[in-house]
Structures are given as C-alpha cells and as structure tokens.
C-alpha cells in the first residue's frame with residue numbers, strides 16, 4: 311500500500327532508513343490507485359487521522375488529537391493589500407502548540423511499529439517539544455539536542471517537563487542535526503527529524519484539511535526552516551490532485567528570515583539545491599537554520615507549483631506578529647514570517663488581486679514569551695490603590 315523511495319535514483323529503501331545509499335532524500339509513496347478513500351471532504355471533523363487511508367501506518371496510532379486547526383480570515387488585511395481572500399491556518403493550536411504534532415503522531419507510531427525503545431531529534435525547539443510529548447504518551451525514551459541558549463523558553467520547558475533528556479550543544483541547529491544523526495546510527499535510536507519521511511506524511515494533512523474546509527487555494531505561504539513542512543504540504547496537494555480531489559496546485563511560497571535564507575538564495579539563483587549559510591541568525595529562532603535538509607524537496611515544490619521564495623527582516627517579522635495579535639491570533643515569531651512575507655510580496659505586486667491565499671502560522675505565541683514581552687513592553691507596576699490604577703487607564 312506504500313513504499314519508501316529515493317527522490318534522486320528512485321530506488322526502494324527499507325522503511326527504517328533515512329537516506330538512500332546514493333545520498334538522496336527518501337519519500338513515502340502511497341499507492342494511490344489502491345487506496346480506498348473513506349473520508350468525505352465536507353469540512354467536518356478535521357484531524358490528522360481523518361485521512362488515515364492516506365497515511366502509512368499499520369497499527370493504532372499514538373495520538374493526542376492533533377490537527378483540526380482553525381482557519382481564520384483576515385478581512386482587514388485583505389482590504390489593505392487588495393487581495394480577495396487571506397486566511398491563516400493556526401497550527402499553533404495543536405496539542406504541543408505547533409504543526410510538528412502532525413508529523414510526530416505518525417513518526418512516534420512508526421517508532422512503536424519498528425519496536426524501538428528510544429527516539430531522538432535535533433531541534434530549534436518545537437520538534438523537541440512535540441517529540442517529548444508524543445514519546446511520553448507512547449512510553450518511549452526521548453533524547454533532544456538543542457543549540458544552547460538559542461531555543462525559546464516555552465519549548466525547552468515542554469521538552470523537559472515531558473521527560474526528554476535535553477542536551478544543549480555549543481553550536482547551532484545544523485551542528486546538532488549532524489551529531490544526532492550519527493548518534494542515532496550508532497545507538498539504533500529512531501531519528502525523528504524531518505529527514506524521517508514519515509514525519510512529512512503526517513504534516514501533509516495540513517493540505518488535506520485546507521482543501522476539506524475551503525477547497526484548493528491559489529497560494530500557500532509558510533515559514534521555511536529545515537524545509538520539511540513546505541515539502542510535506544506540497545506532497546499533500548499533489549496526492550489530492552492525483553486522486554482528482556482537486557484541479558490545480560497552489561503556488562507554494564516559502565518565507566525565510568533574511569540572515570537564514572539558503573532556500574531563498576537558491577530560488578533567486580534558479581538552482582535546485584542550496585549552499586549552506588554558516589552563521590544563520592534571526593529573532594525567529596525556530597527557523598534559525600543554515601543547512602536545511604529538505605531543501606531539494608522544497609525547491610522542487612516551489613518551482614513545480616510556480617510559487618515563490620521571499621525573505622523578511624526581524625522587524626518585518628515582529629510587525630506581522632503584532633498584526634496577527636491585533637486580530638486575535640497569537641503566534642511565535644517564525645510563524646509571523648508567513649504573513650510578513652505575504653505583505654512584502656503583495657506590496658511588490660507579486661500577488662494577484664483575485665487570489666485565495668492561506669498563510670500557515672506554525673507555532674503558538676506562548677512558545678516564546680521572552681520575545682513577546684521584549685517587543686510589547688513590560689507590565690506597568692503601581693501602588694495597590696484605585697486612584698493609582700485609574701491614573702494609568
């Protein structure tokens with residue numbers, strides 16, 4: 311019903327490998343002509359597991375009821391930018407507060423299928439929080455490698471509280487991923503970074519849910535770090551196209567922080583792979599990544615769908631975070647990059663006025679309380695009296 315194949319040489323690999331012998335990335339291929347679709351696209355009961363018939367698992371999944379995230383319209387921004395429809399799909403409302411839960415419910419289920427006792431990841435924060443939560447649920451040992459001092463507080467708290475062994479390294483995310491890959495090979499620990507093709511299978515359900523609720527959009531805009539999510543969502547749309555559930559593919563539009571932008575740079579230079587950025591930096595620490603492992607898949611998604619890549623500054627990210635907050639949508643900085651990118655592209659005339667656009671906000675405001683307070687200002691402190699309080703109102 312599915313197989314794991316190399317995107318470069320096409321060779322079938324074992325389900326438990328993360329890389330082809332030729333070095334190519336792996337992808338799960340669902341045999342779509344044999345699938346019996348047992349869901350209705352009626353906008354109801356959205357969740358990752360509504361689409362189980364298109365997900366490659368053989369056992370009852372380890373689930374915390376992920377997916378089914380809300381889609382909000384931004385009417386004021388539609389008017390301001392002159393775009394027909396702008397939606398935000400708020401992935402920050404998943405169980406651990408980010409889209410990673412969609413991938414982890416599948417990834418941790420595979421760890422159980424493969425009879426593993428431990429899972430591990432390198433992370434800018436959200437992957438580790440999500441993995442720790444699902445590993446706890448499944449009763450697995452969890453090991454997390456983080457770039458020390460560069461992970462938002464809420465995410466570290468989650469990884470620790472859910473019982474992961476949390477190790478900070480004196481290096482960045484890219485160093486952490488290189489190290490954990492080797493450690494996982496040596497100790498036969500199951501690796502749950504997005505080189506694991508099953509992670510992306512869960513995340514492709516973002517595309518399914520969007521179609522389920524509003525039909526196929528013209529464009530999907532999202533932040534790009536390790537470039538897994540853009541690849542996963544594109545795969546979801548492509549599968550629906552092949553199943554003739556939709557009639558076109560949305561333009562996949564990836565947004566990076568300007569000093570962590572290898573995918574953007576490759577896009578501008580019309581290349582099909584990136585050159586790593588050695589010292590990535592941004593206030594959006596979730597996407598502070600210089601050597602995204604899924605870059606090839608992501609660039610393919612952007613080119614094939616006639617999409618775009620764009621960069622945004624930290625100031626633009628924070629403005630968009632505040633704009634979303636003023637619309638009642640609380641997101642962490644990386645998530646706001648999607649909306650910041652849309653605003654920049656729209657002002658540059660790169661978005662058609664009749665487009666139906668969906669921005670993915672990938673993580674919750676509470677993930678990074680320190681940045682939120684830093685950019686909003688501290689609360690005012692006064693004597694405990696009615697007069698003093700009223701003097702500030």
Ligand code: AN7
Nearest residue numbers: 433434436437535536537538539672673
């Ligand atoms: C909020 O947690 O890479 O392009 O280790 O946390 O699929 O990597 C997080 C990435 C966007 C980028 N928004 O997604 C990690 C990690 C948020 C994120 C991304 C991340 P990818």
